[in-house]
Amino acid sequence: MSPLLKIRAERDQMSAIERRIADFLLENAHLLRDYSSQQLANALGISQSSVVKFSQKLGYKGYPDLKYSIGQAVARGDGGEEAGTGETRRDDPHAALAESLWHLKAQAEAETRLINPPERIDAIAHAIQQAGKVFIIGLGEDGIPARAFATRLSMLGVLTVHYVDAILMQAGVSTAAPGDVLMVFSEHGRQPSLCQISHLFRERVGKVVSVTRHTPNPLRAHANDALLVSAHDERRHIEPLLYQSALQHLLDLIFILLCDASEDRRMQLDVNFERMQDLLDS
Template identity: 80%
Template sequence: MSPLLKIRAERDQMSAIERRIADFLLENAHLLRDYSSQQLANALGISQSSVVKFSQKFGFKGYPDLKYSIVQAMARGDGKEEVAATSIPAVGHPHSALADALWQLKAQAEAATRLINPPEQIDAVARLIQDAGKVYIIGLGEDGIHARAFATRLSMLGVLTVHYVDAALMHAGVSTTSADDVLFVFSEHGRQPTLCQISHRARERGGHVVSVTRHTPNPLRAHAELALLVSAHDDRRYIEPLLYQSALSHLLDLIFVLLCESSEARRGLLDQNLEHMQDLLDS
Protein backbone atom coordinates (compact mmCIF):
# COMPACT_ATOMS: atom_id res chain seq x y z
CA MET A 1 0.00 0.00 0.00
CA SER A 2 1.42 3.35 -1.06
CA PRO A 3 2.37 5.54 1.93
CA LEU A 4 0.87 8.45 0.01
CA LEU A 5 -2.46 6.67 -0.09
CA LYS A 6 -2.31 6.14 3.67
CA ILE A 7 -1.55 9.82 4.19
CA ARG A 8 -4.42 10.88 1.94
CA ALA A 9 -6.83 8.54 3.72
CA GLU A 10 -5.99 9.97 7.15
CA ARG A 11 -5.87 13.64 6.12
CA ASP A 12 -9.31 14.50 7.50
CA GLN A 13 -8.22 13.25 10.93
CA MET A 14 -5.09 15.43 11.06
CA SER A 15 -4.29 18.61 12.91
CA ALA A 16 -3.68 21.81 10.94
CA ILE A 17 0.11 21.32 11.00
CA GLU A 18 -0.17 17.67 10.01
CA ARG A 19 -2.40 18.61 7.06
CA ARG A 20 0.23 21.09 5.87
CA ILE A 21 2.85 18.34 5.91
CA ALA A 22 0.50 15.87 4.25
CA ASP A 23 -0.44 18.29 1.47
CA PHE A 24 3.21 19.09 0.79
CA LEU A 25 4.09 15.38 0.53
CA LEU A 26 1.12 14.62 -1.70
CA GLU A 27 1.80 17.54 -4.04
CA ASN A 28 5.60 17.24 -4.16
CA ALA A 29 6.25 13.52 -3.84
CA HIS A 30 8.39 13.52 -6.99
CA LEU A 31 10.69 16.17 -5.43
CA LEU A 32 10.92 14.66 -1.97
CA ARG A 33 14.31 13.03 -2.57
CA ASP A 34 15.94 16.46 -2.31
CA TYR A 35 14.34 17.46 0.99
CA SER A 36 15.76 16.76 4.43
CA SER A 37 13.47 16.95 7.45
CA GLN A 38 14.91 20.38 8.32
CA GLN A 39 14.44 21.66 4.77
CA LEU A 40 10.86 20.42 4.77
CA ALA A 41 10.24 22.07 8.12
CA ASN A 42 11.73 25.35 6.87
CA ALA A 43 9.63 25.24 3.70
CA LEU A 44 6.46 24.86 5.77
CA GLY A 45 7.45 27.16 8.60
CA ILE A 46 7.15 24.46 11.26
CA SER A 47 9.51 22.69 13.65
CA GLN A 48 11.62 19.72 12.62
CA SER A 49 10.10 17.72 15.48
CA SER A 50 6.66 18.12 13.86
CA VAL A 51 8.00 16.41 10.73
CA VAL A 52 9.48 13.59 12.81
CA LYS A 53 6.26 13.09 14.78
CA PHE A 54 4.26 13.05 11.55
CA SER A 55 6.49 10.28 10.17
CA GLN A 56 6.20 8.23 13.35
CA LYS A 57 2.41 8.57 13.28
CA PHE A 58 2.42 6.45 10.13
CA GLY A 59 4.62 3.76 11.59
CA PHE A 60 8.04 4.96 10.41
CA LYS A 61 11.05 5.40 12.69
CA GLY A 62 11.57 8.88 11.38
CA TYR A 63 11.42 11.13 8.35
CA PRO A 64 14.23 9.36 6.39
CA ASP A 65 12.24 6.10 6.48
CA LEU A 66 9.07 7.86 5.36
CA LYS A 67 10.92 9.64 2.56
CA TYR A 68 12.57 6.40 1.41
CA SER A 69 9.21 4.60 1.38
CA ILE A 70 7.58 7.34 -0.69
CA VAL A 71 10.49 7.52 -3.15
CA GLN A 72 10.45 3.72 -3.57
CA ALA A 73 6.70 3.72 -4.09
CA MET A 74 7.02 6.40 -6.76
CA ALA A 75 9.79 4.42 -8.46
CA ARG A 76 7.59 1.30 -8.53
CA GLY A 77 4.66 3.31 -9.79
CA ASP A 78 2.65 2.73 -6.60
CA GLY A 79 2.33 6.44 -6.07
CA LYS A 80 1.40 7.45 -9.58
CA GLU A 81 -2.24 7.72 -8.61
CA GLU A 82 -1.26 10.40 -6.10
CA VAL A 83 0.43 12.67 -8.63
CA ALA A 84 -1.67 15.74 -9.33
CA ALA A 85 -4.29 14.90 -11.90
CA THR A 86 -3.48 18.08 -13.79
CA SER A 87 -0.29 16.39 -14.97
CA ILE A 88 -2.31 14.04 -17.18
CA PRO A 89 -1.75 15.07 -20.80
CA ALA A 90 -4.78 16.12 -22.80
CA VAL A 91 -5.92 13.67 -25.46
CA GLY A 92 -8.20 14.84 -28.23
CA HIS A 93 -10.94 17.14 -27.03
CA PRO A 94 -10.14 19.39 -24.02
CA HIS A 95 -12.89 17.59 -22.11
CA SER A 96 -10.71 14.47 -22.17
CA ALA A 97 -8.17 15.97 -19.79
CA LEU A 98 -10.92 17.24 -17.49
CA ALA A 99 -12.67 13.87 -17.47
CA ASP A 100 -9.42 12.01 -16.81
CA ALA A 101 -8.52 14.35 -13.96
CA LEU A 102 -11.92 13.96 -12.32
CA TRP A 103 -11.82 10.18 -12.70
CA GLN A 104 -8.37 10.12 -11.12
CA LEU A 105 -9.52 12.20 -8.15
CA LYS A 106 -12.53 9.92 -7.64
CA ALA A 107 -10.28 6.86 -7.80
CA GLN A 108 -8.05 8.36 -5.11
CA ALA A 109 -11.03 9.06 -2.85
CA GLU A 110 -12.41 5.54 -3.32
CA ALA A 111 -9.02 3.96 -2.61
CA ALA A 112 -8.58 6.03 0.55
CA THR A 113 -12.10 5.14 1.67
CA ARG A 114 -11.40 1.43 1.21
CA LEU A 115 -8.29 1.80 3.33
CA ILE A 116 -10.13 3.24 6.35
CA ASN A 117 -12.99 0.70 6.18
CA PRO A 118 -11.32 -2.68 6.81
CA PRO A 119 -13.05 -5.83 5.50
CA GLU A 120 -13.97 -6.87 9.05
CA GLN A 121 -15.92 -3.65 9.51
CA ILE A 122 -17.75 -4.05 6.20
CA ASP A 123 -18.59 -7.67 7.02
CA ALA A 124 -19.93 -6.64 10.43
CA VAL A 125 -22.24 -4.07 8.84
CA ALA A 126 -23.46 -6.61 6.28
CA ARG A 127 -24.18 -9.14 9.05
CA LEU A 128 -26.24 -6.58 10.95
CA ILE A 129 -28.41 -6.10 7.87
CA GLN A 130 -28.70 -9.83 7.24
CA ASP A 131 -29.87 -10.48 10.81
CA ALA A 132 -32.02 -7.36 11.16
CA GLY A 133 -35.73 -7.44 11.87
CA LYS A 134 -36.05 -3.89 10.54
CA VAL A 135 -33.54 -1.47 9.05
CA TYR A 136 -34.23 2.21 9.75
CA ILE A 137 -32.52 4.68 7.42
CA ILE A 138 -32.36 8.47 7.60
CA GLY A 139 -30.36 11.24 5.97
CA LEU A 140 -31.16 14.95 5.84
CA GLY A 141 -30.54 17.30 2.92
CA GLU A 142 -28.05 15.95 0.39
CA ASP A 143 -27.33 13.01 2.72
CA GLY A 144 -30.90 11.94 2.02
CA ILE A 145 -30.03 11.12 -1.59
CA HIS A 146 -27.75 8.25 -0.60
CA ALA A 147 -30.02 7.23 2.27
CA ARG A 148 -32.97 6.85 -0.08
CA ALA A 149 -30.98 4.94 -2.70
CA PHE A 150 -29.62 2.55 -0.05
CA ALA A 151 -33.10 2.02 1.41
CA THR A 152 -34.48 1.23 -2.04
CA ARG A 153 -31.79 -1.36 -2.72
CA LEU A 154 -32.31 -3.08 0.62
CA SER A 155 -36.06 -3.20 0.01
CA MET A 156 -35.46 -4.82 -3.38
CA LEU A 157 -33.55 -7.56 -1.54
CA GLY A 158 -36.50 -8.21 0.76
CA VAL A 159 -35.08 -6.36 3.77
CA LEU A 160 -37.82 -4.69 5.82
CA THR A 161 -36.72 -1.07 5.51
CA VAL A 162 -38.12 2.01 7.23
CA HIS A 163 -36.93 5.18 5.49
CA TYR A 164 -37.82 8.68 6.68
CA VAL A 165 -36.71 12.07 5.43
CA ASP A 166 -38.25 13.78 8.46
CA ALA A 167 -36.28 13.68 11.71
CA ALA A 168 -39.40 13.97 13.89
CA LEU A 169 -41.00 10.95 12.22
CA MET A 170 -37.81 8.94 12.59
CA HIS A 171 -37.56 9.84 16.26
CA ALA A 172 -41.05 8.43 16.71
CA GLY A 173 -40.28 5.44 14.52
CA VAL A 174 -37.24 4.27 16.47
CA SER A 175 -39.30 4.22 19.65
CA THR A 176 -40.38 0.73 18.54
CA THR A 177 -36.81 -0.44 17.93
CA SER A 178 -36.02 -3.96 19.14
CA ALA A 179 -32.76 -5.79 19.77
CA ASP A 180 -32.23 -7.01 16.22
CA ASP A 181 -33.11 -3.73 14.47
CA VAL A 182 -30.52 -1.49 12.83
CA LEU A 183 -30.50 2.28 12.31
CA PHE A 184 -28.36 3.75 9.52
CA VAL A 185 -27.73 7.48 9.93
CA PHE A 186 -26.28 9.34 6.94
CA SER A 187 -24.60 12.64 7.79
CA GLU A 188 -21.49 13.84 5.96
CA HIS A 189 -20.19 15.89 8.89
CA GLY A 190 -22.07 14.11 11.69
CA ARG A 191 -22.95 17.26 13.59
CA GLN A 192 -26.78 17.43 13.54
CA PRO A 193 -27.96 17.23 17.17
CA THR A 194 -31.31 15.78 16.05
CA LEU A 195 -29.63 12.79 14.42
CA CYS A 196 -27.52 12.23 17.51
CA GLN A 197 -30.70 12.20 19.59
CA ILE A 198 -32.31 9.67 17.26
CA SER A 199 -29.22 7.47 17.44
CA HIS A 200 -29.18 7.68 21.23
CA ARG A 201 -32.87 6.75 21.33
CA ALA A 202 -32.30 3.69 19.13
CA ARG A 203 -29.40 2.50 21.28
CA GLU A 204 -31.51 2.95 24.42
CA ARG A 205 -34.11 0.65 22.90
CA GLY A 206 -31.46 -2.00 22.28
CA GLY A 207 -31.02 -1.42 18.55
CA HIS A 208 -27.80 -1.20 16.56
CA VAL A 209 -26.65 2.11 15.06
CA VAL A 210 -24.40 2.52 12.02
CA SER A 211 -23.19 6.03 11.22
CA VAL A 212 -22.17 7.06 7.70
CA THR A 213 -19.94 10.13 7.85
CA ARG A 214 -16.65 11.63 6.80
CA HIS A 215 -13.50 10.29 8.41
CA THR A 216 -13.50 13.05 11.02
CA PRO A 217 -14.15 13.11 14.76
CA ASN A 218 -17.84 13.96 15.07
CA PRO A 219 -20.64 13.52 17.63
CA LEU A 220 -22.64 11.11 15.51
CA ARG A 221 -19.83 8.54 15.42
CA ALA A 222 -19.80 8.60 19.23
CA HIS A 223 -23.41 7.37 19.24
CA ALA A 224 -22.79 4.59 16.72
CA GLU A 225 -21.92 0.97 17.29
CA LEU A 226 -20.27 0.79 13.87
CA ALA A 227 -19.07 3.58 11.60
CA LEU A 228 -18.79 3.66 7.82
CA LEU A 229 -16.24 6.32 6.92
CA VAL A 230 -15.53 8.32 3.78
CA SER A 231 -12.21 10.00 2.97
CA ALA A 232 -12.50 12.56 0.17
CA HIS A 233 -11.02 16.04 0.02
CA ASP A 234 -10.12 18.73 -2.49
CA ASP A 235 -9.44 22.44 -2.12
CA ARG A 236 -12.10 23.24 -4.73
CA ARG A 237 -15.52 23.44 -3.09
CA TYR A 238 -17.27 22.35 -6.29
CA ILE A 239 -15.10 19.21 -6.56
CA GLU A 240 -14.98 17.93 -2.97
CA PRO A 241 -18.70 17.00 -2.74
CA LEU A 242 -18.38 15.03 -5.97
CA LEU A 243 -15.51 13.00 -4.53
CA TYR A 244 -17.44 12.36 -1.31
CA GLN A 245 -20.52 11.17 -3.19
CA SER A 246 -18.47 8.94 -5.48
CA ALA A 247 -16.53 7.30 -2.63
CA LEU A 248 -19.70 6.83 -0.57
CA SER A 249 -21.54 5.26 -3.50
CA HIS A 250 -18.70 2.80 -4.00
CA LEU A 251 -18.73 1.89 -0.30
CA LEU A 252 -22.50 1.28 -0.28
CA ASP A 253 -22.27 -0.66 -3.55
CA LEU A 254 -19.80 -3.03 -1.91
CA ILE A 255 -22.19 -3.73 0.97
CA PHE A 256 -25.05 -4.31 -1.49
CA VAL A 257 -22.98 -6.78 -3.51
CA LEU A 258 -21.96 -8.64 -0.34
CA LEU A 259 -25.62 -9.00 0.61
CA CYS A 260 -26.49 -10.26 -2.86
CA GLU A 261 -23.70 -12.83 -2.94
CA SER A 262 -24.41 -14.09 0.57
CA SER A 263 -27.95 -15.27 -0.20
CA GLU A 264 -29.33 -16.99 -3.27
CA ALA A 265 -32.83 -16.33 -1.95
CA ARG A 266 -32.20 -12.59 -1.80
CA ARG A 267 -30.82 -12.62 -5.35
CA GLY A 268 -33.91 -14.45 -6.52
CA LEU A 269 -36.17 -11.92 -4.83
CA LEU A 270 -34.18 -9.08 -6.36
CA ASP A 271 -34.67 -10.58 -9.83
CA GLN A 272 -38.41 -10.88 -9.23
CA ASN A 273 -38.69 -7.30 -8.02
CA LEU A 274 -36.71 -6.01 -10.98
CA GLU A 275 -38.99 -7.90 -13.34
CA HIS A 276 -42.12 -6.53 -11.64
CA MET A 277 -40.74 -2.99 -11.87
CA GLN A 278 -40.02 -3.45 -15.57
CA ASP A 279 -43.56 -4.75 -16.14
CA LEU A 280 -44.95 -1.64 -14.43
CA LEU A 281 -42.80 0.61 -16.59
CA ASP A 282 -43.86 -1.19 -19.76
CA SER A 283 -47.58 -1.16 -18.97
Protein backbone atom coordinates (compact mmCIF):
# COMPACT_ATOMS: atom_id res chain seq x y z
CA MET A 1 0.00 0.00 0.00
CA SER A 2 1.41 3.38 -0.98
CA PRO A 3 2.52 5.43 2.05
CA LEU A 4 1.40 8.61 0.30
CA LEU A 5 -2.05 7.17 -0.21
CA LYS A 6 -2.18 6.19 3.44
CA ILE A 7 -1.09 9.67 4.53
CA ARG A 8 -3.83 11.28 2.44
CA ALA A 9 -6.47 8.93 3.78
CA GLU A 10 -5.51 9.50 7.42
CA ARG A 11 -4.81 13.24 7.21
CA ASP A 12 -8.18 14.34 8.59
CA GLN A 13 -7.60 12.29 11.74
CA MET A 14 -4.17 13.81 12.44
CA SER A 15 -3.15 16.49 14.90
CA ALA A 16 -2.12 19.95 13.66
CA ILE A 17 1.61 19.06 13.77
CA GLU A 18 1.00 15.74 12.05
CA ARG A 19 -0.94 17.48 9.28
CA ARG A 20 2.00 19.85 8.72
CA ILE A 21 4.32 16.87 8.35
CA ALA A 22 1.83 15.08 6.11
CA ASP A 23 1.38 18.09 3.83
CA PHE A 24 5.14 18.54 3.51
CA LEU A 25 5.66 14.88 2.60
CA LEU A 26 2.84 14.94 0.05
CA GLU A 27 4.06 18.13 -1.60
CA ASN A 28 7.76 17.24 -1.58
CA ALA A 29 7.77 13.46 -1.93
CA HIS A 30 10.21 13.56 -4.86
CA LEU A 31 12.71 15.62 -2.82
CA LEU A 32 12.46 13.65 0.40
CA ARG A 33 15.65 11.68 -0.20
CA ASP A 34 17.61 14.87 0.54
CA TYR A 35 16.00 15.36 3.96
CA SER A 36 17.07 13.71 7.20
CA SER A 37 14.57 13.63 10.05
CA GLN A 38 16.37 16.58 11.67
CA GLN A 39 16.35 18.60 8.44
CA LEU A 40 12.65 17.89 7.98
CA ALA A 41 12.01 18.96 11.57
CA ASN A 42 14.01 22.17 11.06
CA ALA A 43 12.12 22.97 7.84
CA LEU A 44 8.81 22.67 9.68
CA GLY A 45 9.93 24.22 12.95
CA ILE A 46 9.09 21.13 15.00
CA SER A 47 11.01 18.59 17.06
CA GLN A 48 12.78 15.62 15.53
CA SER A 49 10.83 13.32 17.83
CA SER A 50 7.59 14.54 16.20
CA VAL A 51 8.86 13.29 12.84
CA VAL A 52 9.83 9.94 14.32
CA LYS A 53 6.47 9.53 16.09
CA PHE A 54 4.65 10.44 12.88
CA SER A 55 6.51 7.70 11.01
CA GLN A 56 5.80 5.12 13.70
CA LYS A 57 2.12 6.05 13.80
CA LEU A 58 1.93 5.12 10.10
CA GLY A 59 3.36 1.69 10.93
CA TYR A 60 7.04 2.24 10.12
CA LYS A 61 10.00 1.57 12.42
CA GLY A 62 11.17 5.12 11.97
CA TYR A 63 11.66 7.98 9.55
CA PRO A 64 14.31 6.20 7.37
CA ASP A 65 11.83 3.39 6.65
CA LEU A 66 9.08 5.87 5.81
CA LYS A 67 11.41 7.87 3.56
CA TYR A 68 12.52 4.73 1.74
CA SER A 69 8.93 3.58 1.26
CA ILE A 70 7.92 6.98 -0.13
CA GLY A 71 10.91 6.93 -2.48
CA GLN A 72 9.85 3.53 -3.79
CA ALA A 73 6.28 4.74 -4.28
CA VAL A 74 7.46 7.79 -6.22
CA ALA A 75 9.67 5.60 -8.42
CA ARG A 76 6.69 3.35 -9.18
CA GLY A 77 4.43 6.31 -9.78
CA ASP A 78 2.27 4.94 -6.98
CA GLY A 79 1.61 7.96 -4.85
CA GLY A 80 -0.80 10.30 -6.47
CA GLU A 81 1.66 12.03 -8.76
CA GLU A 82 0.06 13.44 -11.87
CA ALA A 83 0.24 10.87 -14.61
CA GLY A 84 -1.17 10.48 -18.06
CA THR A 85 -3.39 7.58 -19.02
CA GLY A 86 -2.07 7.10 -22.52
CA GLU A 87 -2.11 8.98 -25.79
CA THR A 88 -4.66 11.72 -26.10
CA ARG A 89 -5.87 13.70 -29.04
CA ARG A 90 -3.68 16.71 -29.58
CA ASP A 91 -6.63 18.69 -30.88
CA ASP A 92 -8.69 18.05 -27.74
CA PRO A 93 -8.40 21.18 -25.58
CA HIS A 94 -9.99 19.36 -22.63
CA ALA A 95 -7.78 16.27 -22.62
CA ALA A 96 -5.38 17.39 -19.90
CA LEU A 97 -8.22 18.68 -17.73
CA ALA A 98 -10.22 15.48 -18.15
CA GLU A 99 -7.22 13.28 -17.32
CA SER A 100 -6.37 15.37 -14.26
CA LEU A 101 -9.96 15.16 -12.99
CA TRP A 102 -10.09 11.42 -13.62
CA HIS A 103 -6.84 11.00 -11.71
CA LEU A 104 -8.12 13.02 -8.75
CA LYS A 105 -11.38 11.04 -8.64
CA ALA A 106 -9.49 7.74 -8.79
CA GLN A 107 -7.26 8.91 -5.96
CA ALA A 108 -10.24 9.92 -3.82
CA GLU A 109 -11.90 6.55 -4.47
CA ALA A 110 -8.72 4.69 -3.47
CA GLU A 111 -8.37 6.72 -0.27
CA THR A 112 -12.05 6.13 0.55
CA ARG A 113 -11.71 2.38 -0.01
CA LEU A 114 -8.68 2.34 2.29
CA ILE A 115 -10.57 3.81 5.26
CA ASN A 116 -13.63 1.57 4.86
CA PRO A 117 -12.47 -1.98 5.64
CA PRO A 118 -14.25 -4.82 3.83
CA GLU A 119 -15.72 -6.21 7.05
CA ARG A 120 -17.44 -2.88 7.74
CA ILE A 121 -18.87 -2.72 4.23
CA ASP A 122 -20.07 -6.31 4.51
CA ALA A 123 -21.69 -5.61 7.89
CA ILE A 124 -23.58 -2.60 6.54
CA ALA A 125 -24.72 -4.48 3.45
CA HIS A 126 -25.86 -7.40 5.63
CA ALA A 127 -27.79 -5.04 7.94
CA ILE A 128 -29.61 -3.53 4.97
CA GLN A 129 -30.31 -6.98 3.55
CA GLN A 130 -31.87 -8.16 6.82
CA ALA A 131 -33.68 -4.95 7.75
CA GLY A 132 -37.45 -4.76 7.90
CA LYS A 133 -37.26 -1.12 6.83
CA VAL A 134 -34.42 1.15 5.77
CA PHE A 135 -34.88 4.82 6.67
CA ILE A 136 -32.80 7.28 4.63
CA ILE A 137 -32.34 11.03 5.06
CA GLY A 138 -30.07 13.72 3.67
CA LEU A 139 -30.56 17.47 3.87
CA GLY A 140 -29.64 19.97 1.16
CA GLU A 141 -27.01 18.66 -1.25
CA ASP A 142 -26.70 15.51 0.85
CA GLY A 143 -30.25 14.72 -0.20
CA ILE A 144 -29.13 13.99 -3.77
CA PRO A 145 -27.10 10.82 -3.09
CA ALA A 146 -29.55 9.87 -0.32
CA ARG A 147 -32.50 9.94 -2.72
CA ALA A 148 -30.59 8.06 -5.42
CA PHE A 149 -29.59 5.29 -3.00
CA ALA A 150 -33.13 5.07 -1.61
CA THR A 151 -34.42 4.61 -5.15
CA ARG A 152 -31.96 1.82 -5.83
CA LEU A 153 -32.91 0.00 -2.65
CA SER A 154 -36.58 0.30 -3.56
CA MET A 155 -35.84 -1.20 -6.98
CA LEU A 156 -34.35 -4.20 -5.18
CA GLY A 157 -37.54 -4.66 -3.18
CA VAL A 158 -36.13 -3.21 0.05
CA LEU A 159 -38.82 -1.38 2.03
CA THR A 160 -37.34 2.12 2.07
CA VAL A 161 -38.57 5.17 3.98
CA HIS A 162 -36.98 8.29 2.49
CA TYR A 163 -37.38 11.83 3.82
CA VAL A 164 -35.78 15.16 2.91
CA ASP A 165 -37.22 16.92 5.96
CA ALA A 166 -35.82 16.37 9.46
CA ILE A 167 -39.15 17.03 11.19
CA LEU A 168 -40.97 14.44 9.09
CA MET A 169 -38.18 11.93 9.61
CA GLN A 170 -38.35 12.41 13.36
CA ALA A 171 -42.02 11.44 13.19
CA GLY A 172 -41.28 8.61 10.77
CA VAL A 173 -38.69 6.89 12.96
CA SER A 174 -41.36 6.44 15.63
CA THR A 175 -42.35 3.38 13.59
CA ALA A 176 -38.84 1.91 13.69
CA ALA A 177 -38.49 -1.64 14.98
CA PRO A 178 -35.50 -3.70 16.12
CA GLY A 179 -33.37 -4.60 13.13
CA ASP A 180 -34.37 -1.57 11.06
CA VAL A 181 -31.62 0.62 9.61
CA LEU A 182 -31.30 4.40 9.43
CA MET A 183 -28.82 5.83 6.91
CA VAL A 184 -27.99 9.48 7.55
CA PHE A 185 -26.20 11.37 4.76
CA SER A 186 -24.33 14.46 5.97
CA GLU A 187 -20.99 15.45 4.44
CA HIS A 188 -19.76 17.24 7.56
CA GLY A 189 -22.00 15.52 10.13
CA ARG A 190 -22.80 18.63 12.13
CA GLN A 191 -26.58 19.10 11.84
CA PRO A 192 -28.05 18.86 15.38
CA SER A 193 -31.40 17.69 13.99
CA LEU A 194 -29.80 14.65 12.35
CA CYS A 195 -27.89 13.82 15.52
CA GLN A 196 -31.15 13.97 17.46
CA ILE A 197 -32.89 11.68 14.96
CA SER A 198 -30.01 9.22 15.12
CA HIS A 199 -30.11 9.18 18.91
CA LEU A 200 -33.86 8.56 18.87
CA PHE A 201 -33.48 5.77 16.31
CA ARG A 202 -30.83 3.97 18.37
CA GLU A 203 -33.10 4.17 21.40
CA ARG A 204 -35.64 2.14 19.42
CA VAL A 205 -32.98 -0.57 18.90
CA GLY A 206 -32.42 0.36 15.26
CA LYS A 207 -29.02 0.43 13.55
CA VAL A 208 -27.70 3.85 12.51
CA VAL A 209 -25.26 4.20 9.61
CA SER A 210 -23.72 7.65 9.15
CA VAL A 211 -22.38 8.73 5.76
CA THR A 212 -19.88 11.56 6.21
CA ARG A 213 -16.41 12.78 5.47
CA HIS A 214 -13.51 11.08 7.24
CA THR A 215 -13.47 13.71 9.99
CA PRO A 216 -14.42 13.68 13.66
CA ASN A 217 -18.03 14.86 13.76
CA PRO A 218 -21.04 14.61 16.11
CA LEU A 219 -23.07 12.44 13.76
CA ARG A 220 -20.49 9.64 13.75
CA ALA A 221 -20.72 9.53 17.55
CA HIS A 222 -24.42 8.64 17.27
CA ALA A 223 -23.91 5.91 14.64
CA ASN A 224 -23.41 2.17 15.01
CA ASP A 225 -21.41 2.10 11.78
CA ALA A 226 -19.94 4.79 9.57
CA LEU A 227 -19.34 5.03 5.85
CA LEU A 228 -16.43 7.44 5.43
CA VAL A 229 -15.38 9.48 2.41
CA SER A 230 -11.90 10.89 1.86
CA ALA A 231 -11.70 13.55 -0.85
CA HIS A 232 -9.42 16.55 -0.71
CA ASP A 233 -8.45 19.42 -2.96
CA GLU A 234 -7.53 23.02 -2.22
CA ARG A 235 -9.84 24.25 -4.98
CA ARG A 236 -13.34 24.74 -3.60
CA HIS A 237 -15.00 23.97 -6.93
CA ILE A 238 -13.11 20.66 -7.28
CA GLU A 239 -13.36 19.16 -3.79
CA PRO A 240 -17.16 18.61 -3.85
CA LEU A 241 -16.81 16.77 -7.16
CA LEU A 242 -14.28 14.40 -5.63
CA TYR A 243 -16.50 13.83 -2.59
CA GLN A 244 -19.53 13.03 -4.73
CA SER A 245 -17.54 10.69 -6.97
CA ALA A 246 -15.94 8.76 -4.09
CA LEU A 247 -19.26 8.54 -2.24
CA GLN A 248 -21.06 7.25 -5.32
CA HIS A 249 -18.44 4.55 -5.81
CA LEU A 250 -18.84 3.48 -2.18
CA LEU A 251 -22.62 3.27 -2.49
CA ASP A 252 -22.32 1.40 -5.78
CA LEU A 253 -20.18 -1.21 -4.03
CA ILE A 254 -22.85 -1.77 -1.37
CA PHE A 255 -25.56 -1.97 -4.03
CA ILE A 256 -23.64 -4.67 -5.91
CA LEU A 257 -23.11 -6.63 -2.68
CA LEU A 258 -26.87 -6.53 -2.09
CA CYS A 259 -27.52 -7.74 -5.63
CA ASP A 260 -25.00 -10.56 -5.33
CA ALA A 261 -26.33 -11.66 -1.95
CA SER A 262 -29.86 -12.50 -3.12
CA GLU A 263 -31.19 -13.95 -6.35
CA ASP A 264 -34.67 -12.85 -5.28
CA ARG A 265 -33.45 -9.25 -5.03
CA ARG A 266 -31.96 -9.42 -8.52
CA MET A 267 -35.18 -10.87 -9.90
CA GLN A 268 -37.16 -8.07 -8.24
CA LEU A 269 -34.79 -5.54 -9.79
CA ASP A 270 -35.35 -7.04 -13.24
CA VAL A 271 -39.12 -6.97 -12.75
CA ASN A 272 -39.05 -3.32 -11.67
CA PHE A 273 -36.86 -2.37 -14.61
CA GLU A 274 -39.30 -4.04 -16.99
CA ARG A 275 -42.25 -2.26 -15.40
CA MET A 276 -40.49 1.07 -15.70
CA GLN A 277 -39.71 0.39 -19.34
CA ASP A 278 -43.35 -0.50 -20.00
CA LEU A 279 -44.43 2.81 -18.49
CA LEU A 280 -41.92 4.71 -20.62
CA ASP A 281 -43.02 2.91 -23.77
CA SER A 282 -46.75 3.37 -23.16
